[in-house]
Amino acid sequence: MEILAFGVQSDEKPLIEKAFAGKHEVRCLDVFLNRDTAPIAAGYEIVSTSVNADLGGAVLQTLAAGGTQLIAQRSTGFNNIDLDVAERLALRVARVSYYSPYSVAEFAWTLAMAVNRRVIRAAGRTRDFDFRLDGLLGRDMHGRTVGVIGTGKIGEAFTRIAHGFGMKLLGWDVAENPACVELGMRYVDKEQLLAEADLVSLHVPLLPATHHLIDKDALALMKDDAILVNSSRGGLIDTSALVVELRAGRFLGVGLDVYEAEAGLFFLDKSLEGVDDDTLARLVTFPNVIVTSHQAYYTEDAVGQIIDATVKNVDDYLAGRHSENVLVPARSGS
Template sequence: MEILAFGVTADEEPLLARAFRDHSEGPHEVRCLDVFLSEDTAPIAAGYEIVSSSVNGDLSGRVLRILAAGGTRMVAQRSTGFNNVDLDEARRLGLTVSRVASYSPYSVAEFAWALAMAVNRRIVRASHRTRDFDFRLNGLMGRDMHGRTAGVLGTGRIGEAFTRIAHGFGMNLLGWDLVPNPACVELGMRYVDKGELFAEADLISLHVPLLDSTHHIVDAAALKAMRDDAVLVNSSRGGLIDTEALVTELRAGRFTGVGLDVYEAEAGLFFTDRSLEAVADDTLARLVTFPNVVVTSHQAYYTQDAVGQIIATTVRNVADYMAGRRSENTLVPDAA
């Protein structure tokens, strides 16, 4: 069987092809496209029973209806989050939808720390200067993380990995989650309400999923509650932060630094080359002009280890579908 995969990077393509070819329940061929699944590109999938989509693919009801009309019966999402999937419509259409429930938490946690240190120690600005042979230190002063307070929103596998690194720095640990993680408590984490965490933390890192309850969890009130010299990092989902409110605070000269690997309007923009086009997104255009902001294009997960695990799980999800099996990765149909 040939599988159609949308949103495949040049690095991923040989790995994806080899994984489907060499799987014990295969082999299968995979046709890789660098375009993302959307209402415009969904008709390409006509005749393909199995389609795979990337993290920024559009799996709204309209797209799912186009896929189903073209003969698609299974969608294998190569990501953990599924806020982009209309699960109710998938059920109505009788589609099988899977995701990758977990992969290396260290990939995202380590990248979140890379962003935190980049903005704290002004590494991007320093690099730009030295490329111009400007070796002055003016404006590059950072702060020790040792002895300061890290606030972690979401202490699942990724949040725990981030916390372990913070503990290694010798930081005080504050956490917020629906259920405390015993491993984080053992490291000395104190669980508090969001308001206390926003007010007390020197470094705040977001590791919660994007749900209705967490949309804009960092809103205007939360931003105003934060310390003027705080560092804010988001490597989870862009919709966790009210970006317009963040821009307002940045324009007021607040925050030591903000590191963003995700952006709430990134769909259709991230993973593409827009370098020769006029910038249509005014909010993003303003964000990248602030000297204390670093924006990257949703690459925290992008390590050999994590991508390899994502691909292996995707191949296993396809094999489960073909064998009539369900697993923890199956979103639709619901577990019996």
């Protein structure tokens, strides 16, 4: 069986090839799956995709027409997949239900501390042999309040680090996490969390109910000198509203590893052609903002687990085994 993998980074390619070695042939492409590239998949029963793949109705129809039966998504999130169309086309869709929560949680803290302690600005200065401290004043996190929006596995890992800093813990989620409560987390409504937190970090999935969870009204509730971090999904924040607040001089810092219009940008080198996105172009000009390209998950540990889970999803499909990772069930009889 030959598998076609879209959106494979150079670091991932040898890991994917090694994981499938002796089982299946795998063809790795660095291009992402979209309307233009979908015809490449013709004749491949199994296609593997990355988090920024376009798996809307038109692409799914092209895949189904070309003979694809399994889409093995290499991520936990699936907001980029039209599951209703996939089901109608009898396409089986599987995802990775778990990988190291520490990869994302640790990176969220990396962003928080980088904006707090002005690390990017300081490093840029020292390259020019400018060793002044002017404008680099940060703050202790110990004793301050962190608001964790979403306390699942990643939110819990983030909370444990916050507890290590000696912070006061506020949480908001549809259900309380006993492990977070044991650490001293107090669950409050979203409005209270936003109003009281010195640091707000987002760890919820992107669903219709969470789209623009942090909108103009939510941003207005936050402290003027708060830190906002998003390492989950870009659509959780109304970026245009955030830019308005930043232009008004609000927030100590903002760390974003995701962006609501990142598809077609993130994971690609746009340095020579530029980016036709006024909102992003404005966002990256603020000295108190750090934007990274959806790399929070990108550790040896997490990527290895993602690949192993993808291999298992393929094996389960070929063996006809039930898998909890399946979002859309197999075709009848397969």
